[in-house]
Amino acid sequence: MAEEVEYTEDNIRSLDWKEHIRMRPGMYIGKLGDGSAYDDGIYVLLKEVLDNCIDEFVMGNGRTIEVSIKDKTVKVRDYGRGVPLGKVVDVVSKINTGGKYDSKAFKKSVGLNGVGTKAVNALSSYFRIESNRDDKTKAAEFSKGELLMDGKIEPSTRRKGTKVIFTPDEEIFAGYKFRTQYIERMLWNYVYLNRGLTILFNGEKFHSERGLYDLLEKNMSDEPLYPIIHLMEEDIEVAITHTSSYGEEYYSFVNGQHTTQGGTHQQAFREAYVKTIREFFQKDYDAVDIRSSIVAAVAVKVMEPVFESQTKTKLGSNDVGPDGPTMRTFVNDFLKKYLDNFLHRNPEVAEALQRKILQSERERKDLAGIKKLAKKRAKEVSLHNKKLRDCRVHFNKDKDRSEETTLFITEGDSASGSITKVRDVNVQAVFSLKGKPLNSYGLTKKIVYENEEFNLLQAALNIEDGLENLRYNKVVLATDADVDGMHIRLLLITFFLQFFPDLVKNGHLSVLATPLFRVRDKNKTFYCYSEEEKQSAIEQLKGKAEITRFKGLGEISPDEFKNFIGEDMRLEPVVIGKGKSVNELLEFYMGKNTPQRQEFIIENLKVEQDLLKDLVN
Structure with missing residues (x-):
């Protein structure tokens, strides 16, 4: 019989603000992660600091923000009004302290919970804030939320504004690494949504004068079928076009916050767009045909937005403001007026749009028979599908742990067997x-x-009808790191980019990194992912180390494999980089074997791993 434990007042413990944030970081910044996913915690920390700078810009204070990241330390400097000098410590260390509770000063702000920079402070091994205003300066330094230095108010000739320096704590974010491409995407979104703002990141300039028009133009992987439609009013802006790609692609924002998981505003746009197009052409086109191949951006500003999570990636509000219209009515009225007017004034765009709708309709009808047969086959196979070993929780249905849902795509029975035996079911x-x-x-x-x-x-x-019902948040290519494995990765990436590009663009596709070496002695074992890590492990063991080179996933035992797909799983994200369009890259690498490609291969002598990097970085 279990020993009874006495339950008294002594058992009740009240955590202070920093202890609570460090013990339950997920409540404040979502998931932790190591930086391999665009929504990992280290990027949320950066965003929380930047949001304060953006709010200053929106209020007409400071047109430039400077950001630098070096050796895991982040510096952010704005030229706004500067934090009131007597409150420099309070604003980063007292929950529910901030200027944004005064709705007159920050009418449509994102950072309304008074937690943002406190979370950054608590989750950083080093944190410094410096405020310059009224020809004076004051600074404070912290470590893990503990005050180290509370500086005096001193005279200063520095330009007004606030400077924050922080280093995310490796105890919280194990083995993290900032990915430049994710930061650049975040900064571009800030300048698209704040025309006239300049952000300098490690010396590179980010600036936009045309807002969402620039966003679409820069992010489209295919040529638009007609010029971008760009419409705006005080509290809403949209940009729309179609390409020859498959699927629907949306970039949605609320009060400057990138809502990567959409929400009520994105759904309202999808519905209102279909309604407006049907009314304009006076045809009851199928919604799938109207939206097929659309690339659109929508940004709204609302009073007191309600998000479905602390990280604000999905809008839950149904109203534009306490006394305003519903989101559906607001977006529908806007499109009915502005999009309808635009199409009447630009008949050549309307014609191109109608051609695209009719083409999608023909393709859908041509596919109808084979889709029916394929669905029947898939349904029959799913009852005894040996290809899929499913899990219990799914991204599109469950709330708890849905962010962790992962589908490993493997090749070969031995690799599949190892992962299947040790996975989290x-x-x-x-x-x-x-x-x-x-x-x-x-x-x-x-x-x-x-x-x-x-x-x-x-x-x-x-994902046949889009990402709304995606069953796994992470789609992970788990193949050998040899030439055959690299080729399989390329073929799968080609498949996704061809038919489901939004899966890649929304950061769901990754490659599983598996160790190249095992270095061990009687007491310790190191799994090494590079020559450098191997050499470091050998030095740490000092004595005679046993070194094993892993050639393929199949030869890694299930007991060892559980180390590589658990908490310490390393994923390399597949990210579409700058430069050539996706179609041009795919045609060059995956198209017919042209003399130009043969010449390129002979001149560069790159292995497929390098080609893979060119394709996705």
């Missing part, structure tokens, strides 16, 4: 390929239904 699923998948470059979507493997993969992910 609640949130980790495995899809097994048989050999190399088909090179889908240049093929139509018909192949997705005709090819059994592609059809089953599409069904497993549940």
